[in-house]
Amino acid sequence: MLQLGSIYALIALGYTMVYGVLQMINFAHGDIFMLGAFMCFFSLTVLKTSLGQTLLISMFGAALLGVMTERFAYRPLRYAPKVSAIITALGVGMFLENFTLALSPYPKHIPSVFNGKQLVMGGLTMSSLQVLTIVLAVGLMIVLDIIVFKTKLGMALRAISSDAAIVPLMGISVNKVVSMTFAIGAGLGGAAGTLYAIAYPVIDPYMGVMVGWKAFISAVIGGIGNIRGAMLGGFILGFVEVFAAVLLPSTYRDVVAFSLLMILLIYRPYGLLGRPKTLKV
Amino acid sequence: MLLVIDNLSHSFGGLAALTNISIVVPEHQLLGIIGPNGSGKTTLFNLITGMYRASSGSIRLKGQELVGRAPAAITRMAVARTFQNIRLFKTLSVLDNVRIARYGKAACGPFDTLFRTGRFLKEEGLIIDQAMELLTLFELDRYVEAPAGSLPYGQQRQLEFARALATDPVLLLLDEPAAGMNPYEVGKLNEQLQWVAKRFALTIILIEHHMGLVMEVCQRVVVLDFGVVIAEGTPEEVRNDPRVIDVYLGKGS
Amino acid sequence: MSKGFFLPLVSVLLVSHLITAYGLLDSYVQLVLMYVGINIILSVSLNLINGYMGEFSVGHAGFMAIGAYTSAILTVRMFPDALAPWLFPIAVVAAGVVTAIVGALLAIPSFKTRGDYLAIVTLAFGMIVKSVLENMDSLGAARGFLGISKYTNLTWVVFWAMAAVWMVRNFIYSSFGRGVLSVREDEIAASAAGVNTRQVKLFAFTLSSFFAGVAGALYAHLLMFINPKMFDLTKSTEMLIMVYLGGIGSIGGSIVGAMIYTVLLELLRPLGIWRMVLMPIMLVLLMILRPRGIMGLSEFRWLIPSVGVSSKGAKIVQDDAVGD
Numbered sequence: 001m002l003q004l005g006s007i008y009a010l011i012a013l014g015y016t017m018v019y020g021v022l023q024m025i026n027f028a029h030g031d032i033f034m035l036g037a038f039m040c041f042f043s044l045t046v047l048k049t050s051l052g053q054t055l056l057i058s059m060f061g062a063a064l065l066g067v068m069t070e071r072f073a074y075r076p077l078r079y080a081p082k083v084s085a086i087i088t089a090l091g092v093g094m095f096l097e098n099f100t101l102a103l104s105p106y107p108k109h110i111p112s113v114f115n116g117k118q119l120v121m122g123g124l125t126m127s128s129l130q131v132l133t134i135v136l137a138v139g140l141m142i143v144l145d146i147i148v149f150k151t152k153l154g155m156a157l158r159a160i161s162s163d164a165a166i167v168p169l170m171g172i173s174v175n176k177v178v179s180m181t182f183a184i185g186a187g188l189g190g191a192a193g194t195l196y197a198i199a200y201p202v203i204d205p206y207m208g209v210m211v212g213w214k215a216f217i218s219a220v221i222g223g224i225g226n227i228r229g230a231m232l233g234g235f236i237l238g239f240v241e242v243f244a245a246v247l248l249p250s251t252y253r254d255v256v257a258f259s260l261l262m263i264l265l266i267y268r269p270y271g272l273l274g275r276p277k278t279l280k281v
Numbered sequence: 282m283l284l285v286i287d288n289l290s291h292s293f294g295g296l297a298a299l300t301n302i303s304i305v306v307p308e309h310q311l312l313g314i315i316g317p318n319g320s321g322k323t324t325l326f327n328l329i330t331g332m333y334r335a336s337s338g339s340i341r342l343k344g345q346e347l348v349g350r351a352p353a354a355i356t357r358m359a360v361a362r363t364f365q366n367i368r369l370f371k372t373l374s375v376l377d378n379v380r381i382a383r384y385g386k387a388a389c390g391p392f393d394t395l396f397r398t399g400r401f402l403k404e405e406g407l408i409i410d411q412a413m414e415l416l417t418l419f420e421l422d423r424y425v426e427a428p429a430g431s432l433p434y435g436q437q438r439q440l441e442f443a444r445a446l447a448t449d450p451v452l453l454l455l456d457e458p459a460a461g462m463n464p465y466e467v468g469k470l471n472e473q474l475q476w477v478a479k480r481f482a483l484t485i486i487l488i489e490h491h492m493g494l495v496m497e498v499c500q501r502v503v504v505l506d507f508g509v510v511i512a513e514g515t516p517e518e519v520r521n522d523p524r525v526i527d528v529y530l531g532k533g534s
Numbered sequence: 535m536s537k538g539f540f541l542p543l544v545s546v547l548l549v550s551h552l553i554t555a556y557g558l559l560d561s562y563v564q565l566v567l568m569y570v571g572i573n574i575i576l577s578v579s580l581n582l583i584n585g586y587m588g589e590f591s592v593g594h595a596g597f598m599a600i601g602a603y604t605s606a607i608l609t610v611r612m613f614p615d616a617l618a619p620w621l622f623p624i625a626v627v628a629a630g631v632v633t634a635i636v637g638a639l640l641a642i643p644s645f646k647t648r649g650d651y652l653a654i655v656t657l658a659f660g661m662i663v664k665s666v667l668e669n670m671d672s673l674g675a676a677r678g679f680l681g682i683s684k685y686t687n688l689t690w691v692v693f694w695a696m697a698a699v700w701m702v703r704n705f706i707y708s709s710f711g712r713g714v715l716s717v718r719e720d721e722i723a724a725s726a727a728g729v730n731t732r733q734v735k736l737f738a739f740t741l742s743s744f745f746a747g748v749a750g751a752l753y754a755h756l757l758m759f760i761n762p763k764m765f766d767l768t769k770s771t772e773m774l775i776m777v778y779l780g781g782i783g784s785i786g787g788s789i790v791g792a793m794i795y796t797v798l799l800e801l802l803r804p805l806g807i808w809r810m811v812l813m814p815i816m817l818v819l820l821m822i823l824r825p826r827g828i829m830g831l832s833e834f835r836w837l838i839p840s841v842g843v844s845s846k847g848a849k850i851v852q853d854d855a856v857g858d
Binding site: 330332351352353356357361362364368369370371372373377380381382383384385387391394395396397401405408444445447448 | 712733
């Protein structure tokens with residue numbers, strides 16, 4: 001529950017950060033997550049790396065990929081109508097999926113890295129893998145929170161999301177900040193991919209679609225553009241999905257998750273932590 | 282009385298914008314509303330037109346309560362307005378801007394539209410003729426096909442004016458129509474307001490910072506300050522009211 | 535019906551009927567043409583929401599699914615076998631009506647929510663439709679719905695594609711339909727101009743989903759087999775691509791987009807999986823080079839209705855530019 005939630009939260013951060021800076025839904029982000037999982041597979045099977053090295057490789061690889069998609073696909077469209085950028089993002093996502101599919105037509109199995117060690121903590125039984133996932137995810141989120149709220153880069157990032165037009169006047173390079181945003185967001189997505197692949201070891205090129213949308217929903221539940229909201233949303237969605245699966249046949253999991261989202265959006269259109277834009281006449 | 286505003290108050294999250302405003306507007310009057318920036322003039326318009334819902338009090342048009350109605354419903358009750366910062370449908374043509382406002386008067390429904398029934402063709406022809414008539418009156422007829430956003434500033438104001446009139450209003454609310462105009466244009470606006478009011482049998486409430494215009498055009502003036510009515514009367518009376526002089530020139534001058 | 539559309543309609547229908555009846559065209563070419571037609575219905579109807587209303591609906595495949603399943607239930611389970619081929623048109627209309635009712639319900643959130651958040655509501659809607667279908671054993675669940683007869687032919691597809699184009703055009707170029715565009719431009723100004731924004735949104739959603747349902751019905755009776763996976767996000771994405779490829783804000787764009795996308799996909803078939811790698815690259819390049827799509831903001835002259843002749847004799851021509 002916490003494990004799934006923390007993975008959603010990690011991916012949701014990528015959506016929310018890019019949205020905060022560019023007001024654009026990066027539909028290709030779910031596929032960056034998928035490639036993170038494939039990089040994990042590659043580095044575990046071909047490079048025979050340790051878990052730590054694997055994580056670093058997939059985070060770095062995903063970050064690089066994120067920066068590249070921004071540089072070559074989104075940047076030329078920064079001042080074009082917003083929908084063009086969204087369609088481009090859909091296109092980039094399709095490209096990443098199908099390119100991966102063309103290179104790797106069959107699902108891949110991740111070798112197991114953990115033997116099923118069980119940890120018992122205050123009556124809760126958790127596998128060491130679950131603990132690792134949660135600890136790593138929470139750790140990454142804390143680092144991100146510090147970056148966003150305590151560093152100069154974070155300040156620039158928040159400045160752009162509150163008023164993009166004025167930022168260049170303050171002597172900040174928007175391109176640099178946007179690149180950094182994509183790098184961080186995609187890096188977190190890569191980490192999520194690795195953690196997910198280890199937990200659910202069969203991976204395929206379309207795995208990013210559903211997980212990506214779910215993460216996106218998490219970002220929306222929390223209030224898109226709001227970084228702490230994305231974390232909160234991820235955990236809420238993970239929680240709801242696992243509970244829905246307990247109460248209903250597991251095939252209803254998606255129905256419940258999406259219905260919840262619809263109801264929430266109708267009653268609280270700006271998410272839990274998002275602030276409504278005031279009507280200005 | 283056409284419009285009776287009774288004890289109207291509105292606040293934004295605890296911040297009072299208007300407090301216990303009571304204004305009565307008889308038919309065919311040109312009422313001016315003046316006051317410093319932030320005194321609540323535009324808020325008053327937003328309340329009358331249903332853009333905001335009043336915190337308390339009532340606004341009645343010919344005895345019918347407006348508070349609680351949707352903006353479009355209030356427009357159909359013959360209240361039209363313009364905006365301080367012109368709000369046109371910028372990428373649509375000049376004609377479309379007026380046509381859209383005219384549709385509320387058409388006697389054909391969505392399904393007539395879909396199947397282009399005889400009734401639709403007749404009504405649509407009527408809408409276009411009436412729209413063209415208005416555009417001609419406002420000397421915009423040579424721009425019919427141009428996107429509204431491409432017009433020069435003055436013409437955009439005129440178009441917004443024409444669009445408001447296309448809804449067949451009884452009460453017209455104008456929010457700073459003279460903003461950004463030079464003295465010559467203000468003179469023209471002055472004349473225009475007078476003949477438009479007569480020709481369309483309008484009651485007009487005018488928010489304006491341009492004192493010359495207000496003093497010449499309006500029969501009565503209401504002065505707002507910090508959301509409260511501080512003076513009311515003929516332009517002459519208001520001009521000589523010590524409270525108004527205080528507000529505009531500062532105390533002790 | 536205006537003269538401008540009646541004559542071409544009859545002649546095109548006649549030609550397509552001859553083609554169907556006498557097999558004048560290769561059956562593969564016919565099939566591609568039918569795909570083109572169905573995709574035109576989908577892109578034109580989606581353009582109403584995404585282009586003219588300025589919202590971003592990602593749930594169009596959900597509407598299509600509802601239409602497909604409704605019509606299939608009717609022809610396979612409800613109609614007597616002997617009459618089913620004759621009642622097929624009724625099944626198509628019924629599919630459209632049922633879908634339109636659902637579409638009207640989906641319009642309700644749009645009264646309060648706009649932009650990205652409405653996009654997510656439509657996305658959630660699409661996902662819910664698919665998941666619910668996957669859980670309905672009586673409809674074959676994830677395995678799909680089998681045994682649908684092939685009632686769709688070129689004549690029907692052409693008829694419905696032209697009906698969709700005609701009606702959406704009638705709507706969009708009318709004073710009532712301009713209300714949809716005014717909501718996109720400035721909702722506050724629209725309501726001040728007396729536009730009943732709720733009615734306009736409701737109508738746009740209803741009309742759009744009606745035709746998505748019709749397209750679904752035609753699709754089901756062309757493929758003779760449907761399953762929930764056919765109507766997933768990929769399908770919605772495909773429709774979005776057709777709309778934006780052609781250019782939003784013009785019906786001509788949606789037609790061109792649907793044609794190019796469908797035909798290109800067929801031409802590239804020999805490439806196998808690499809086709810699906812190439813397509814997105816071309817899409818991204820197109821977006822970068824022509825962010826407003828192939829047609830941009832312009833419209834085919836023949837699509838613009840000629841009623842707008844005022845007493846002054848000025849023919850009214852509208853080009854729909856689209857704001858961001």
